[in-house]
Structure formats: C-alpha cells, structure tokens
Amino acid sequence: MTAELLPDDASEPVIERVVEVDGVPMSGLVAEAADPRCVIVAIHGGATRSTYFDCPGHPSSSLLRLASAAGYTVIALDRPGYGTSRPHADEMDSARRVDLTYGAVAAHLAGMPAGAGVFVWAHSVGCELALRLAADETRGADLLGLELSGTGLEHQAMAQEILGDHERNAPPAGVRKLLWEPAELYPDGIRGDPSLASRTPPFEGAAIRTWSREGFPALAPDVRVPVHFTAASHERVWRNDPDALRDIAALFTAGPRIVVDEFSGGGHNLSLGHTARAYHLRVLSFVEDCVARRRHPELPGS
Structure with missing residues (x-):
C-alpha cells in the first residue's frame, strides 16, 4: 500500500452518527467501505473528540478518509463521557x-x-480505554489487534516539571508546549480549531493520575492480540528512549507479538500533523498484516 495509490481527497463520505446503548446516546464519525477488509475503531485522546481522526480542513490527513478509501470501515467514537454521552x-x-x-x-x-473483524486504534488518554477493551476476558481476544500512541510508563523530565502529580490542573501554556510543539510539525490553525476541542469528563482525572504506575502495567499483560506501539520522535509527554520502549514492550506477555515503531517527524498528536498520512499508512500496513493472519492462521509467526 502506497500513498500514490490513494487520493489526497479520499472520497468516502464521513458521516456523523448517534446510536443508543443501554439508554446512553453514543456519538461518533463513520466512514464505511463497501466490502471492508476489517473495521477500525478509532479512540481519541483527552479534551478532544472523534474529529481528531478527521483532521479539520486537511482531508489528506484524515484517518477516516484514507482508511475507508483503502478498503477499511472506520468508526471514530466519541469516548464514553464525551460527545452526546457526556450528560451520563x-x-x-x-x-x-x-x-x-x-x-x-x-x-x-x-x-x-465487518470483514475480518475489529482493530482498535487509540491515541493518548484513549489508550486507557483501548487497553481495557483488549484486556477484557470475554471480548478482547476477538479483536484483530491494537495500535497505541501518545502514551507510556514514565513522563519525560519536561512533562514532570509541567504536569507534576495533577495533570488536570497543569498550566494550559505548559500543556500546549507538551502537546503541540514543535509548532512546525502541525498545520497553521489546527491547534485552536474549535471542532477538535471538548471538555474533559470528571472521571478522567483519576484515570490519568494512576495510568502509568497502575493501569498500564496491570492491563497490558492481559492483552492477547497483536499490538503496534508508535513512539513519535518529538513526543514530549512520555519517555520514548530505547530503555523506556523496551519496558513497554516487555509488558505485553500474553499477546502473539508486539511491534514498537519509532516514528520520525511526528509529535504527540500524530493524526493532526504534517506527517499524519505517513503515520496512518504505517499503521494500516500492520492492520493489513493482522487481517491476513486472521484469514490465514497457518501463516508462521514473526
């Protein structure tokens, strides 16, 4: 799969849709392929919405448009507590x-x-939910695989200084420095685009504070599907040095394989930067490998 094979303005429509689940309205964006290879469920990070995966004003950077044009149905969910489910x-x-x-x-x-099944693709705080989905004893093993980015086990020194022990109360200017710099990585105006922003639900603070020392180490060993972990070269929140990446990979003891991809030219918000298309294509290659192995279980392991 190469970028030249897929149009910059991928033509599959992106539809905003709300479904009801146990009395709770759950919103999201859907881009449907006619005969999908599989379904990608995309899970956004904190203080944003599903539009993270449909980069406003930059269709060539949209995961929904690129992946659906390549033959994958994509459902970008507003996480529980975001979008229409916020009142609950x-x-x-x-x-x-x-x-x-x-x-x-x-x-x-x-x-x-649904093609070969469901692949979960998560960013930043959304990785907490994604790992819970994959570690679920009755449903997680049916997933095709998992992509994680913008997360980790230990903050970088700059992030420790800015965030301290209370990420929700960190100074906004400092958080912007962590999430949106170097500025040249991103299109002009994307950082302040109102269609991306969302209030953070109250419960998320506790999840953030305990994630790296409790949640991540506890959930990863229960993941029994292939995992792709992307470490952006300009990540400023989480340690992405070789020792840190080895520690992350070592957590996934139950799955068939873990691929750690050190992605150059990207920052924390990989799906909104100038290299978003390259990042999406890299992970789609892993998704397609998961599809092939689901359809042909006789393939040797890697």
Missing part, C-alpha cells in the same frame, strides 16, 4: 465505559459487513 458521565466507571464502547461498536455495525 457520572454513571461511568471503567467497566461501564468498556460495555458502552463495545455496545456502540455493535450498534454502529448493525447491518454492516
């Missing part, structure tokens, strides 16, 4: 969020072909 945020412990997410995927896919 007080009801959402971790188990509830997992159930709502699986329910939303099933509701969006009702009557639609």
